[in-house]
Amino acid sequence: MTSRDSGHLFRQVYEYILTGIERGEWKAHHKLPSIRQLADQFQIHRLTVFRAYQMLKQDGKAYVKEKAGYYVSPGDPKEEAPEYAGSRPIAASVLLKNDLSEIQRLPVVYQFSQALIDPNLLPNLYLSEYVKKVFDTYPKLMGSYSPVEGDEELRQVLCRYLAKHSRIQLTEGEMLITTGATQAIDLLSRTFIRPLDVILVERPTYSAALDNFRQQGCRILPVEIHPDGYDLERVEMLMKQFKPRFFYMNPTFHNPTGYTVPSSQRKRLVELAEEYRCLLIEDDAFHEMYFEEPPPQPLFSYDSEGWVVYLRSFSKYMAPGLRICAVAGRRSVIEPLVTAKSLTDNGTPLVNQKIFLHYFESARMQQHLDKLRIALQIRKDIMEEELAAAGWNWVSPKGGLNLWVHLPKTIDMKALLAESIRQSVSFVPGAICDPLMEMQSSLRLCYSFVNEGQLREGIKRLVNIAHLSP
Amino acid sequence: MTSRDSGHLFRQVYEYILTGIERGEWKAHHKLPSIRQLADQFQIHRLTVFRAYQMLKQDGKAYVKEKAGYYVSPGDPKEEAPEYAGSRPIAASVLLKNDLSEIQRLPVVYQFSQALIDPNLLPNLYLSEYVKKVFDTYPKLMGSYSPVEGDEELRQVLCRYLAKHSRIQLTEGEMLITTGATQAIDLLSRTFIRPLDVILVERPTYSAALDNFRQQGCRILPVEIHPDGYDLERVEMLMKQFKPRFFYMNPTFHNPTGYTVPSSQRKRLVELAEEYRCLLIEDDAFHEMYFEEPPPQPLFSYDSEGWVVYLRSFSKYMAPGLRICAVAGRRSVIEPLVTAKSLTDNGTPLVNQKIFLHYFESARMQQHLDKLRIALQIRKDIMEEELAAAGWNWVSPKGGLNLWVHLPKTIDMKALLAESIRQSVSFVPGAICDPLMEMQSSLRLCYSFVNEGQLREGIKRLVNIAHLSP
CATH class of the missing domain: 3.90.1150.10 (Aspartate Aminotransferase, domain 1)
Incomplete structure (x- = not known):
């Protein structure tokens, strides 16, 4: 790991211990876990833990007793923001931010x-007129919950659309509807990351995704994205050495750079994913937003072994207020996501799905x-x-x-x-x-x-x- | 802790190790952490860890080397479901279920x-007619995102409603709109629980909440609910001894029992929460669904120090398909929840909030x-x-x-x-x-x-x- 990577890692160990202290898990003048213990627990180098402890010492959060280890410094109550002084519920992660x-x-x-x-630029008026028709078609729409995985009719329509326009073959059982791509990223993050797992992300990348992954406390390794794609040798080296859980990528009109990973790299990336068992999360938010010609086929269209999961936000360019995103993947990926979705909000509102569906199918679209x-x-x-x-x-x-x-x-x-x-x-x-x-x-x-x-x-x-x- | 409680706890340690093995964090024939290490790490009794290891041994997941500790058994590939055999992304938690x-x-x-x-029993037709008016009022509704914390107009209306009907005084900055109560519970769970934290829940309780808390890997201690409320001495003992992060409760027409915690206990519970710094999560889903007379005032109405957070699902009895829930609490609680919400879905769809708002305000409601x-x-x-x-x-x-x-x-x-x-x-x-x-x-x-x-x-x-x- 480069010094940069371990720099990121040591910060996470720092946050881990600091949160524990803030929440009273380790009290003033009590002994903190030894460097060896933490290094074993997280399977990281002892020097990384040592750096975190040095930093805690510098910041006055911990002190050293000769030959006995690190101890919690007594807290300074003045440091608390006055309005919360000493009595507020403490959020679980100090990394929680956006x-x-x-x-x-x-x-x-x-x-x-x-x-x-x-x-x-959106067909607001047309859509508003349209809504009335949708409620005529489904008079009990307001009173009905959606299936957790999403409205069946909508999933069928989107599967047909992907087959026709993006050469993607799948059945509605291989699709989950989420409330926007943000939720899809969140579900994937919660389902597949545990603290200190390694993941790959592009550098630069979508910052809200980054904040989400950070919150899970994972180790984030960057893959530079260039106008002509990634350095595939580096991607392979990272996959081989660090066994990342997944690679979150946005290979088409990439956010924020606008770069597109060329076709020639796409197939190879899927092979690497299979070989190193690294899930590729392909966020294809801007697929339809091209200027001269359509973008290359999604990586997902090359996947046969279930190592790509495909996020396609459909409402962005039509009715973003509806927040409709489709997550497509093999059953082995979709099943745990559906369970996570049931625990998260038990299904995207049906109203939104049905309004979206009928407009999406119209010639007007x-x-x-x-x-x-x-x-x-x-x-x-x-x-x-x-x-x-x-x-x-x-x-x-x-x-x-x-x-x-x-x-x-x-x-x-x-x-x-x-x-x-x-x-x-x-x-x-x-x-x-x-x-x-x-x-x-x-x-x-x-x-x-x-x-x-x-x-x-x-x-x-x-x-x-x-x-x-x- | 009673033997029952530690029974629950030992299962969590079991799951913790099993997940690690499944995910290859500890490989076949490698040494697992010692009993002492895990007991220290999770601050639990060594016997509890011992029980977990015994169980892993019985299940053929681990074996013992005399005087050297526990080792990972070589996996049996036949145990994998055939369609996934040996190559599927592994979800982070085997506890993930609903x-x-x-x-x-x-x-x-x-x-x-x-x-x-x-x-x-719901006013579907009336609502459907109504929707058209809403779109006339907000022609760009389909194209607009909601603020993360929820539509301001809606929060103002709900604050006024709570002031009038439930003696709850708060400003719109103390309220967050979520996509149903399920999402509110999920946000609270993610914001305030870390693995092996202690929380209190009623026994019995809402099973989807239970599944959510379990997924966070916390230690769940039960508080029996009776037709006349809780045993407050036991609640105090649990708060004192285990310092739970929160007590998730549904004190009004309780799900599943229908019991209501009497007024006399409500004030005392808020005092206990303040004294032991245990957040009370008051889920008040059925508040309006009374038969003869309205229920007692919410616990939240007694709270002055910010130790109660109040969940009120409003759409359930009107337009459940819209999925509108309000979370009310002091700023110290609402602020981290808004951040968590921004990472989760970046705001409940505005369409749903505006449709709900206009009907909610009508005399018809x-x-x-x-x-x-x-x-x-x-x-x-x-x-x-x-x-x-x-x-x-x-x-x-x-x-x-x-x-x-x-x-x-x-x-x-x-x-x-x-x-x-x-x-x-x-x-x-x-x-x-x-x-x-x-x-x-x-x-x-x-x-x-x-x-x-x-x-x-x-x-x-x-x-x-x-x-x-x-």
Whole structure:
């Protein structure tokens, strides 16, 4: 493992012990587990545990008794936020956070941080009229629960659609409907990760997924994604050496970079997954959002042994408010996910599934998609035009909703974000998309949410702020 | 800890090691952690670990080397289900299951297992007409995401409602909207439990909650619930001795028994929670489903220090298909839950919240509720009439949707369930509601889902099957 990887790992051991202390599992002046014990327990190197203890010592959380080991320092009650002082239920994980969600909750005019489609580009009126018909068809829709795995009619329709458009053959028993892709990622994360398991993720990657995986306390190893895909030798080395539970990937119009992993690599990745028994989680959120030509076939279409699970968010480009995502995979993967789903919310609301289904099947849907692709390309072109003048760098994507922009290294990203938000411009700073929390000079700009006029104006503002900053 | 409690605990240690073996963390013929190590790690008695190892030995999963400890037995590949043989992604927890959901997925005519309200008793037509108006009011509803914590307008309305009807004062910042109570329980479970934490639950309790808590790998201590409430001395002893993270309770028309914890105990329970820093999770799903008079005030209304979190499922009696539940609590509890929610699904669909909101505010809603209470009481009376003839025992509830029935001990519950399902009658066997997995002579019958005629016919069948069985 590189020093970077073990750096990430030692932080997790640090958090593990700190949480235990905060929650009173180890009390003031009591002995903490020995370095050997923790190293055995987590099957990690003793030096990694040693580093965590050194850090705890530095932070005043633990102290050393000569030849006896580490002990819990008495807590400083002043450190607690005053409103909770000394008496609040303590959340189980200090890692529990969601950076992206926090940025996106800020109200701004020039919203470039949310990878969402402008509601004005969606068939809202048509859909609203449509809804009435759906309730006529299913008069007891409001009173009915969905099966845990999702509405059967909807799963059949989506299976047919995938067979026709993406060369994916599956039956409805191999599909689970979730409330958006976020929930699908969460279910996979909970079902397949235990603390200190190893997983692979792209670098950079979707930050909300990253926050979710971190919360499970796993060891996250990065796989760099480039305009022409991954370094497959490195992927193989990582799979061989670390036996990761899964590789979470977004190989088509990748979020945040927009890169697409080429066909030639896809088949090989499935072979590697089979050989090293590493589940590939293929998040294909932007599959339909291409500009010139459709993307290569999903990795899932090459899978015969059940080592790929395929996430396809369908409502994003049609009615995102409905939150409909399909998870496709072999029974061995889908079965435990259905159980996890039953424990999580016992099924996505049927109302949402039926409204979605009937629109999805209509002729209108393909027309809408065609128009939407053109509208998105126009917005992308405008954003690129404005950025080109600033001398910033990016690789122009062939689909998706984002540009991944590299700034001159002299620009302080934290200051840029703070000033931009003050001036009502938001973006996603690269560091939160990076499993190593670096990438200080990159940022993600979403071109699909605000209209053309605001796009120009907002990017002009952003460029100005960046170039005025010291 | 009583022998029963430690029995439950030893099974968890057993599962912990077995999962590790299944996942290859400890390989064939490798040494397992010592009894002392595990006892230290989990802060449990060595005898408990010893029992777990004995069980693993019996089951052929581990073997002993004299004076050297326990080792992993070589696996038997024939034990794997053939379709997965040797190559499937392994779910993180072998405890992952949901008994209730499995029974409820069986298609039967006489559905007494789902605590749901008959869709025919719900204002479906009115609601369907209504939906159109909602979409006129919010034309971009389909294209919009909800804030993570829930729609602000909805939270304001629900806060006003709770202030008026349940003497609960709170602001919308102290409320989170979830996709049903199941999700609320899941978020609380994930936010506040770590493996081997202690929690308290009622005995019996809601089995889906139990399955969720088990999945977190916590130690579950039971608190018996009686027609007149809990044994508060025992509650205090448990809180004092085991420092549970929380007490999950359903004190009003309790599921499955229908019992209601009296006012006199409620205030005291909140004091105990404060004193021993044990969060009370008050699940108040059936609050509005009373027959003669409204139930006592929620425990939450006595809370001033933030040790009660209140779950109120609102859509159950109106439009269960919408899945709207409110979680109310002080900021110290709600804040980490909002973060967990953002990682889970990033917000309950806005469509569902807005449809619910507008109906909830209408005058029609209270009329519907009044009529529904009468309809439910009639069904309860019919079920009781049919059961009275059979000589079975139960305490007649003053609200809720279920009867908790005690059968003669001679009846074999497993055989009864199997034969009942064969004859299209379903119920919930007591054992799955029991944290100790006993209660073999009790069952839960829901009277709210099937109509009067089917109720009579179904109960006659059930009684017949029971009395014909050997």
